[in-house]
Amino acid sequence: MIFTGFLQCTMTLRFDVCIRGDGIVGRSLALLLARERLKVAIAPLRPASPQADVRAYALNQASRALLEPLRVWPQDSELTAVSAMQVWGDEGGHLSFDAAGELAWLVTSSTLEGLLEQALHFAPQVSRLEPGQSATAALTVICEGRDSSSRRELGIGWDQRPYAHKALAARLRSTAPHGGVARQWFRGADIVALLPLGGSHGDELALVWSLPQEQADGLLALPAADFTRALQDAVDPQVGSLSLCSPVMAWPLQLARAERWVGPCWALAGDAAHTIHPLAGQGLNLGLADARELACVIREREYWRPLGDIRLLRRYERSRKADVLAMGLLTDGLQGLFAHTDARWQTLRNWGMNAVQGSGLIKSWLTRRAMG
Numbered sequence: 001m002i003f004t005g006f007l008q009c010t011m012t013l014r015f016d017v018c019i020r021g022d023g024i025v026g027r028s029l030a031l032l033l034a035r036e037r038l039k040v041a042i043a044p045l046r047p048a049s050p051q052a053d054v055r056a057y058a059l060n061q062a063s064r065a066l067l068e069p070l071r072v073w074p075q076d077s078e079l080t081a082v083s084a085m086q087v088w089g090d091e092g093g094h095l096s097f098d099a100a101g102e103l104a105w106l107v108t109s110s111t112l113e114g115l116l117e118q119a120l121h122f123a124p125q126v127s128r129l130e131p132g133q134s135a136t137a138a139l140t141v142i143c144e145g146r147d148s149s150s151r152r153e154l155g156i157g158w159d160q161r162p163y164a165h166k167a168l169a170a171r172l173r174s175t176a177p178h179g180g181v182a183r184q185w186f187r188g189a190d191i192v193a194l195l196p197l198g199g200s201h202g203d204e205l206a207l208v209w210s211l212p213q214e215q216a217d218g219l220l221a222l223p224a225a226d227f228t229r230a231l232q233d234a235v236d237p238q239v240g241s242l243s244l245c246s247p248v249m250a251w252p253l254q255l256a257r258a259e260r261w262v263g264p265c266w267a268l269a270g271d272a273a274h275t276i277h278p279l280a281g282q283g284l285n286l287g288l289a290d291a292r293e294l295a296c297v298i299r300e301r302e303y304w305r306p307l308g309d310i311r312l313l314r315r316y317e318r319s320r321k322a323d324v325l326a327m328g329l330l331t332d333g334l335q336g337l338f339a340h341t342d343a344r345w346q347t348l349r350n351w352g353m354n355a356v357q358g359s360g361l362i363k364s365w366l367t368r369r370a371m372g
Contacts, residue, residue, distance in 0.1 A: 013041065013129070014039075016033075016138055017033055017141060018137035018140045019041065019134050020141070020143065021043070021272070022042050022045060023145065024285075024288070025271075025287040025290065025291050026269075027042070028067070029143065030120065030123070031069070031116070031119055031120065031123060033125075034123040035037065036295070036298060039126055040127070041127050041128075041187040042126060042129065044128065053109045054109075054170055055169050056195055056197060056246065057108075058281040059266050059285065060282075063289075067293050068087065072112070074111055078107060078108075079105045081182065082102075082105065082106060082181070082182050083179070083180040083200070084103070084180070085097040085181070085183070086096065088185045090187050100260050106206065108198055108206075126328065138265065138306055138308045139308045140256070140267075141267050141294065142272045143148075143272055143287075144272050146256060150269060154263065156259060156263075156268070157258070157260070158257075159259060161254060161257060162255040165252055166211065166252055167208060167210050167278055168207065168211070168220070168247045168249070170207045171202070171204065171205070172194070172205040172231075172242060173239040173242070173243050174241065176239060176240025176241075178196035178202060178203065178204075178239075179196075179200065179201075180200040180203060181196060182194070182198050183235070183236070188210065189211065189292040190211030191211075192235055193207070194206070194321065195207075198335070207231070208278055209234075210253060228242055255277065256275045257328070258272070260317075261273050264309075264310050266308070269291060269294060270287035270290055271287060274324045286323070294316045297312060297313075297319070297367065300314075309342070315370050
């Protein structure tokens, strides 16, 4: 019996922090905490999906400032700088954004995840748990995404409002170089974004298309040529002739927030704490800001305060909730505004877009917020 007890004890590993979920936010947080000389465990969520991930992320200045010191900022050949953004309404509304530098940088999901994984191999303070291994830690951070099983096990309420829309994502090629310009069309109930990939002179595009579930399911059932034809009809001819060069991914959309982000010895981060509509491309930036703030709170804690102290963790929750709420309200408001089919709403929203276009002060504020 003594020998059996010893085996059980050695199977349970002890860490300062255990991160449940090994996506981009979880891996970034692990690297940030490793720099604080903390012993970190990563518990993977599930085996990698065999389906290729065609998503691309728009990283803002704040995310770059987080990733560069971790040595996981992609090389120039793996990035596409966004020099301008063009946005069109459904009846003549138009907005354009540009800045002295870059508005954002586009990077593929696989590129960023690969760089983070390489960096973890050179972080001896970080251990990846194998199936069947258990760990005890002073603090557990849940980064499992919006369908987090750990959040459910803790009994944390999940305030969600489905949009009855799906997002479609794919990779495209065009006969016209994108020139580093991101383009977006608000077409009433659906929103189409074409984001530049492959460098400033490239011809590759990342598609994010939000539309009602029935329409989305109909498009998913189409052959590639018919899908591309439907997309071509939805965008401006200036983007060139498009061709599909990847499978099409789809996922349901929702606005959601956890009722509590922290408790004794646990915290939520990333999509496990909040999700927003992808129309602003800020979901990952919000998650990385969670990781940055939690690491900062831990770094600046009183020497006598334990990692799982609820008062400490509430500093993180208070700091992040306002920013996430503001971005959620902005994206939800835009989605709701363009979902109205009444002609009066249509006139109002397009007038509003043109008014913002003519207001240097408001445009400047929106640009700075998007850049982080």
